[in-house]
Amino acid sequence: MMKWLLAGFILLLGGCAQQGNPKEVNVKMYNPDGDSLGTIKVQEQSKGVAFDIKLSGIESGEHAIHIHEKGKCAAPDFKSAGDHYNPDDKKHGLLHPEGAHAGDLPNLIVSDDGSTKAKLTAPQVTLKEGKTSLFTMAGTSLVIHERKDDGMTQPAGDSGQRIACGEISGKNKTKR
Template structure:
Protein backbone atom coordinates (compact mmCIF):
# COMPACT_ATOMS: atom_id res chain seq x y z
CA UNK A 1 0.00 0.00 0.00
CA UNK A 2 2.83 2.35 0.83
CA UNK A 3 4.40 1.88 -2.61
CA UNK A 4 1.08 2.47 -4.33
CA UNK A 5 0.57 5.74 -2.44
CA UNK A 6 4.11 6.85 -3.26
CA UNK A 7 3.55 6.04 -6.94
CA UNK A 8 0.35 8.09 -6.94
CA UNK A 9 2.22 11.08 -5.44
CA UNK A 10 4.99 10.79 -8.06
CA UNK A 11 2.48 10.69 -10.91
CA UNK A 12 0.67 13.69 -9.39
CA UNK A 13 3.98 15.59 -9.10
CA UNK A 14 4.88 14.86 -12.73
CA UNK A 15 1.45 15.92 -13.98
CA UNK A 16 1.68 19.08 -11.89
CA UNK A 17 5.03 19.90 -13.49
CA UNK A 18 3.55 19.35 -16.97
CA UNK A 19 0.77 21.88 -16.44
CA UNK A 20 3.00 24.56 -14.87
CA UNK A 21 2.40 27.87 -16.63
CA UNK A 22 4.68 30.93 -16.77
CA UNK A 23 3.56 33.64 -14.36
CA UNK A 24 1.32 36.34 -15.76
CA UNK A 25 2.08 38.69 -12.85
CA UNK A 26 5.06 39.29 -10.60
CA UNK A 27 6.49 41.92 -8.27
CA UNK A 28 10.04 43.24 -8.67
CA UNK A 29 11.56 44.92 -5.63
CA UNK A 30 13.85 47.84 -6.46
CA UNK A 31 16.95 48.68 -4.41
CA UNK A 32 19.35 51.63 -4.34
CA UNK A 33 23.15 51.32 -4.24
CA UNK A 34 23.07 51.10 -0.41
CA UNK A 35 20.73 48.10 -0.51
CA UNK A 36 17.67 50.06 0.67
CA UNK A 37 14.32 49.01 -0.77
CA UNK A 38 12.67 51.74 -2.84
CA UNK A 39 9.40 49.88 -3.38
CA UNK A 40 8.07 47.59 -6.08
CA UNK A 41 7.31 47.45 -9.77
CA UNK A 42 4.37 45.15 -10.56
CA UNK A 43 4.69 43.36 -13.88
CA UNK A 44 1.63 41.92 -15.61
CA UNK A 45 1.22 40.21 -18.97
CA UNK A 46 -1.11 42.11 -21.33
CA UNK A 47 -2.20 41.35 -24.91
CA UNK A 48 0.01 44.23 -26.11
CA UNK A 49 3.09 43.59 -23.93
CA UNK A 50 4.05 43.77 -20.27
CA UNK A 51 2.57 46.48 -18.04
CA UNK A 52 4.85 47.89 -15.36
CA UNK A 53 3.19 49.61 -12.40
CA UNK A 54 5.72 51.59 -10.39
CA UNK A 55 5.28 52.66 -6.79
CA UNK A 56 8.70 53.88 -5.67
CA UNK A 57 10.16 56.39 -3.20
CA UNK A 58 13.60 57.55 -2.11
CA UNK A 59 14.76 58.54 -5.60
CA UNK A 60 16.40 61.84 -6.58
CA UNK A 61 13.81 64.30 -7.97
CA UNK A 62 13.82 64.89 -11.71
CA UNK A 63 13.82 62.92 -14.95
CA UNK A 64 15.51 59.50 -15.00
CA UNK A 65 16.13 56.85 -17.65
CA UNK A 66 14.40 53.53 -17.00
CA UNK A 67 15.45 50.38 -18.85
CA UNK A 68 15.20 46.60 -18.83
CA UNK A 69 18.69 45.07 -18.74
CA UNK A 70 19.84 41.70 -20.04
CA UNK A 71 20.88 39.95 -16.79
CA UNK A 72 18.95 39.27 -13.59
CA UNK A 73 21.75 40.47 -11.32
CA UNK A 74 21.78 43.65 -9.22
CA UNK A 75 25.13 43.82 -7.42
CA UNK A 76 25.58 47.21 -5.73
CA UNK A 77 26.89 49.82 -5.75
CA UNK A 78 27.09 50.29 -9.57
CA UNK A 79 24.72 47.51 -10.78
CA UNK A 80 27.06 46.77 -13.73
CA UNK A 81 26.20 43.10 -13.16
CA UNK A 82 22.85 43.79 -14.87
CA UNK A 83 24.69 43.93 -18.20
CA UNK A 84 23.56 45.96 -21.19
CA UNK A 85 20.02 46.79 -22.27
CA UNK A 86 17.77 43.85 -23.08
CA UNK A 87 18.01 43.69 -26.87
CA UNK A 88 17.02 40.26 -28.28
CA UNK A 89 16.30 41.74 -31.74
CA UNK A 90 19.72 43.47 -32.01
CA UNK A 91 18.33 46.96 -32.67
CA UNK A 92 19.84 50.40 -32.03
CA UNK A 93 19.18 52.16 -28.73
CA UNK A 94 16.50 54.79 -28.35
CA UNK A 95 12.76 55.28 -28.60
CA UNK A 96 13.51 58.11 -31.07
CA UNK A 97 16.07 56.19 -33.17
CA UNK A 98 14.90 55.13 -36.67
CA UNK A 99 16.67 51.76 -36.22
CA UNK A 100 15.46 51.32 -32.63
CA UNK A 101 14.48 50.61 -30.10
CA UNK A 102 15.90 47.98 -27.77
CA UNK A 103 13.15 45.80 -26.29
CA UNK A 104 14.38 47.14 -22.93
CA UNK A 105 14.08 50.83 -23.82
CA UNK A 106 11.33 52.47 -21.77
CA UNK A 107 10.07 56.06 -21.34
CA UNK A 108 11.84 58.27 -18.79
CA UNK A 109 10.48 58.48 -15.26
CA UNK A 110 9.53 61.79 -13.66
CA UNK A 111 10.29 61.69 -9.94
CA UNK A 112 8.56 64.30 -7.78
CA UNK A 113 10.21 66.67 -5.31
CA UNK A 114 9.27 64.19 -2.57
CA UNK A 115 11.39 61.49 -4.24
CA UNK A 116 8.33 59.45 -5.19
CA UNK A 117 7.11 58.13 -8.52
CA UNK A 118 3.86 56.35 -9.32
CA UNK A 119 3.46 55.44 -12.97
CA UNK A 120 2.18 52.85 -15.42
CA UNK A 121 4.38 52.00 -18.40
CA UNK A 122 3.80 49.50 -21.20
CA UNK A 123 6.77 47.53 -22.56
CA UNK A 124 5.35 46.41 -25.94
CA UNK A 125 8.33 44.37 -27.14
CA UNK A 126 8.59 41.93 -24.21
CA UNK A 127 6.59 39.13 -22.58
CA UNK A 128 6.47 37.01 -19.43
CA UNK A 129 5.60 34.02 -21.62
CA UNK A 130 8.19 31.76 -23.21
CA UNK A 131 9.83 32.93 -26.42
CA UNK A 132 12.58 35.10 -27.88
CA UNK A 133 11.50 38.26 -26.05
CA UNK A 134 10.71 36.74 -22.65
CA UNK A 135 11.90 38.60 -19.56
CA UNK A 136 12.20 35.24 -17.78
CA UNK A 137 15.38 34.10 -19.53
CA UNK A 138 17.69 31.53 -17.98
CA UNK A 139 19.80 34.34 -16.45
CA UNK A 140 16.79 36.52 -15.78
CA UNK A 141 16.61 40.24 -16.60
CA UNK A 142 16.48 43.38 -14.48
CA UNK A 143 14.94 46.83 -14.20
CA UNK A 144 17.42 49.70 -13.88
CA UNK A 145 16.91 53.39 -13.11
CA UNK A 146 19.70 55.78 -14.17
CA UNK A 147 20.97 59.05 -12.73
CA UNK A 148 20.06 61.11 -15.82
CA UNK A 149 17.35 61.06 -18.45
CA UNK A 150 17.61 59.00 -21.65
CA UNK A 151 17.95 61.27 -24.70
CA UNK A 152 16.34 58.59 -26.90
CA UNK A 153 19.15 58.50 -29.48
CA UNK A 154 22.73 58.31 -28.14
CA UNK A 155 24.34 54.87 -28.38
CA UNK A 156 24.48 52.59 -26.53
CA UNK A 157 22.33 53.83 -23.61
CA UNK A 158 20.98 57.33 -24.26
CA UNK A 159 23.68 59.17 -22.26
CA UNK A 160 21.69 58.21 -19.15
CA UNK A 161 24.51 58.31 -16.60
CA UNK A 162 25.16 55.91 -13.74
CA UNK A 163 22.81 53.25 -12.46
CA UNK A 164 21.13 54.31 -9.22
CA UNK A 165 18.50 51.59 -8.67
CA UNK A 166 18.01 47.99 -9.76
CA UNK A 167 15.54 45.12 -9.37
CA UNK A 168 15.89 41.51 -10.54
CA UNK A 169 13.28 39.81 -12.75
CA UNK A 170 13.62 36.07 -12.19
CA UNK A 171 11.48 32.96 -12.07
CA UNK A 172 10.59 32.38 -8.45
CA UNK A 173 10.69 29.11 -6.57
CA UNK A 174 7.29 27.90 -5.45
CA UNK A 175 6.11 29.58 -2.23
CA UNK A 176 6.93 27.52 0.82
CA UNK A 177 9.04 25.14 -1.24
CA UNK A 178 12.09 23.71 0.50
CA UNK A 179 15.42 23.21 -1.27
CA UNK A 180 14.81 19.45 -1.20
CA UNK A 181 11.37 19.85 -2.79
CA UNK A 182 12.78 22.18 -5.44
CA UNK A 183 15.57 19.70 -6.21
CA UNK A 184 13.07 16.83 -6.49
CA UNK A 185 10.78 18.90 -8.74
CA UNK A 186 13.67 19.86 -11.02
CA UNK A 187 14.93 16.27 -11.12
CA UNK A 188 11.44 15.01 -12.01
CA UNK A 189 11.19 17.66 -14.74
CA UNK A 190 14.59 16.68 -16.15
CA UNK A 191 13.64 12.98 -16.20
CA UNK A 192 10.41 13.78 -18.04
CA UNK A 193 12.21 16.08 -20.52
CA UNK A 194 14.80 13.39 -21.21
CA UNK A 195 12.21 10.82 -22.31
Protein backbone atom coordinates (compact mmCIF):
# COMPACT_ATOMS: atom_id res chain seq x y z
CA MET A 1 0.00 0.00 0.00
CA MET A 2 2.80 2.42 0.91
CA LYS A 3 4.51 1.77 -2.46
CA TRP A 4 1.32 2.73 -4.32
CA LEU A 5 0.93 5.93 -2.32
CA LEU A 6 4.56 6.85 -2.96
CA ALA A 7 4.20 6.12 -6.70
CA GLY A 8 1.06 8.27 -6.86
CA PHE A 9 2.80 11.13 -5.04
CA ILE A 10 5.75 10.97 -7.46
CA LEU A 11 3.38 11.06 -10.45
CA LEU A 12 1.59 14.06 -8.93
CA LEU A 13 4.89 15.89 -8.43
CA GLY A 14 5.96 15.12 -12.00
CA GLY A 15 2.71 16.56 -13.33
CA CYS A 16 3.16 19.72 -11.24
CA ALA A 17 6.70 20.20 -12.49
CA GLN A 18 5.48 20.13 -16.08
CA GLN A 19 3.03 22.97 -15.40
CA GLY A 20 5.89 25.46 -14.94
CA ASN A 21 7.29 27.75 -17.59
CA PRO A 22 6.78 26.70 -21.20
CA LYS A 23 9.70 25.30 -23.20
CA GLU A 24 8.68 27.42 -26.19
CA VAL A 25 6.90 30.74 -26.76
CA ASN A 26 6.11 32.82 -29.81
CA VAL A 27 6.97 36.52 -29.67
CA LYS A 28 4.97 38.75 -31.99
CA MET A 29 7.08 41.67 -33.23
CA TYR A 30 5.63 45.10 -34.07
CA ASN A 31 6.96 48.33 -35.54
CA PRO A 32 6.23 51.78 -34.00
CA ASP A 33 3.02 52.06 -36.08
CA GLY A 34 1.70 48.82 -34.58
CA ASP A 35 2.15 46.82 -37.79
CA SER A 36 3.02 43.16 -37.33
CA LEU A 37 6.46 42.21 -38.60
CA GLY A 38 6.13 38.49 -37.89
CA THR A 39 7.03 36.11 -35.11
CA ILE A 40 10.14 34.96 -33.30
CA LYS A 41 9.93 31.47 -31.83
CA VAL A 42 11.81 31.32 -28.52
CA GLN A 43 12.74 27.80 -27.45
CA GLU A 44 14.61 26.31 -24.49
CA GLN A 45 17.78 24.44 -25.51
CA SER A 46 20.14 22.23 -23.52
CA LYS A 47 22.31 25.36 -23.05
CA GLY A 48 20.46 28.63 -23.38
CA VAL A 49 17.57 29.74 -25.54
CA ALA A 50 17.22 29.61 -29.34
CA PHE A 51 15.48 32.29 -31.38
CA ASP A 52 13.97 31.25 -34.73
CA ILE A 53 13.38 34.58 -36.46
CA LYS A 54 11.03 35.08 -39.43
CA LEU A 55 10.25 38.76 -39.99
CA SER A 56 9.43 41.14 -42.82
CA GLY A 57 8.82 44.87 -43.20
CA ILE A 58 12.19 45.98 -41.80
CA GLU A 59 14.58 48.30 -43.63
CA SER A 60 17.31 46.30 -45.37
CA GLY A 61 20.75 46.13 -43.81
CA GLU A 62 22.29 45.02 -40.53
CA HIS A 63 20.33 45.57 -37.30
CA ALA A 64 21.01 44.95 -33.62
CA ILE A 65 18.60 42.71 -31.74
CA HIS A 66 18.67 42.48 -27.95
CA ILE A 67 16.69 40.99 -25.09
CA HIS A 68 15.48 43.85 -22.88
CA GLU A 69 14.71 43.84 -19.16
CA LYS A 70 10.99 44.71 -19.24
CA GLY A 71 8.10 43.03 -21.01
CA LYS A 72 6.47 46.22 -22.23
CA CYS A 73 6.56 47.50 -25.81
CA ALA A 74 4.91 50.93 -25.81
CA ALA A 75 5.21 52.63 -29.19
CA PRO A 76 6.53 54.72 -30.74
CA ASP A 77 9.99 54.54 -29.10
CA PHE A 78 9.76 51.26 -27.15
CA LYS A 79 11.74 52.79 -24.27
CA SER A 80 9.25 51.05 -21.97
CA ALA A 81 11.26 47.86 -22.65
CA GLY A 82 14.02 49.26 -20.44
CA ASP A 83 17.71 48.47 -20.78
CA HIS A 84 19.32 45.27 -21.99
CA TYR A 85 18.63 42.17 -19.94
CA ASN A 86 21.71 41.92 -17.72
CA PRO A 87 21.13 39.81 -14.57
CA ASP A 88 24.89 39.27 -14.08
CA ASP A 89 25.78 42.99 -14.31
CA LYS A 90 28.29 42.64 -17.16
CA LYS A 91 29.43 45.14 -19.79
CA HIS A 92 27.65 45.36 -23.12
CA GLY A 93 28.91 43.63 -26.22
CA LEU A 94 29.65 40.19 -27.57
CA LEU A 95 33.19 41.45 -28.26
CA HIS A 96 33.73 43.18 -24.91
CA PRO A 97 36.23 41.41 -22.60
CA GLU A 98 33.98 42.17 -19.59
CA GLY A 99 30.77 41.26 -21.42
CA ALA A 100 28.39 40.32 -22.59
CA HIS A 101 24.95 41.15 -21.29
CA ALA A 102 22.76 38.06 -21.19
CA GLY A 103 20.52 39.95 -23.63
CA ASP A 104 23.22 40.60 -26.24
CA LEU A 105 22.60 38.73 -29.50
CA PRO A 106 24.35 38.66 -32.90
CA ASN A 107 23.15 41.22 -35.45
CA LEU A 108 20.33 40.49 -37.90
CA ILE A 109 20.87 40.76 -41.65
CA VAL A 110 17.76 42.02 -43.45
CA SER A 111 17.43 41.43 -47.21
CA ASP A 112 16.64 44.05 -49.80
CA ASP A 113 12.98 42.92 -49.70
CA GLY A 114 12.82 43.73 -45.96
CA SER A 115 12.73 40.13 -44.76
CA THR A 116 15.01 38.21 -42.46
CA LYS A 117 15.24 34.59 -41.39
CA ALA A 118 17.79 33.72 -38.76
CA LYS A 119 18.49 31.32 -35.93
CA LEU A 120 20.27 32.91 -32.98
CA THR A 121 21.17 31.55 -29.54
CA ALA A 122 21.44 33.29 -26.18
CA PRO A 123 23.54 30.88 -24.07
CA GLN A 124 23.24 32.89 -20.82
CA VAL A 125 19.42 32.80 -20.46
CA THR A 126 16.70 30.24 -19.86
CA LEU A 127 12.94 29.79 -19.97
CA LYS A 128 13.21 27.80 -16.73
CA GLU A 129 12.93 29.40 -13.31
CA GLY A 130 16.00 31.10 -11.89
CA LYS A 131 18.22 34.16 -11.97
CA THR A 132 18.59 34.19 -15.77
CA SER A 133 14.99 33.31 -16.64
CA LEU A 134 13.31 35.40 -19.32
CA PHE A 135 10.08 35.08 -17.33
CA THR A 136 10.77 37.74 -14.70
CA MET A 137 8.17 39.68 -12.70
CA ALA A 138 8.75 42.70 -15.00
CA GLY A 139 8.79 40.48 -18.07
CA THR A 140 11.32 40.72 -20.89
CA SER A 141 11.14 41.72 -24.54
CA LEU A 142 12.99 41.50 -27.83
CA VAL A 143 13.98 44.81 -29.44
CA ILE A 144 15.38 45.46 -32.91
CA HIS A 145 17.41 48.65 -33.44
CA GLU A 146 17.90 50.83 -36.52
CA ARG A 147 21.62 50.04 -36.89
CA LYS A 148 23.97 47.16 -36.18
CA ASP A 149 25.53 46.58 -32.76
CA ASP A 150 29.29 47.27 -32.82
CA GLY A 151 29.80 44.72 -30.03
CA MET A 152 31.65 47.07 -27.68
CA THR A 153 30.18 50.56 -27.18
CA GLN A 154 28.35 51.04 -23.87
CA PRO A 155 25.50 50.64 -23.13
CA ALA A 156 23.94 49.40 -26.39
CA GLY A 157 26.59 49.03 -29.12
CA ASP A 158 25.82 52.35 -30.83
CA SER A 159 22.82 50.63 -32.41
CA GLY A 160 20.48 53.62 -32.63
CA GLN A 161 16.75 53.94 -32.16
CA ARG A 162 14.44 51.04 -31.38
CA ILE A 163 12.44 50.15 -34.49
CA ALA A 164 10.62 46.96 -33.43
CA CYS A 165 9.58 45.27 -30.21
CA GLY A 166 7.89 42.11 -28.99
CA GLU A 167 7.00 41.02 -25.46
CA ILE A 168 8.24 37.66 -24.18
CA SER A 169 5.61 36.12 -21.96
CA GLY A 170 5.09 32.78 -20.26
CA LYS A 171 2.93 31.26 -17.55
CA ASN A 172 5.16 31.70 -14.49
CA LYS A 173 7.30 34.68 -13.57
CA THR A 174 10.48 34.39 -11.54
CA LYS A 175 11.33 36.96 -8.86
CA ARG A 176 14.84 38.40 -9.11
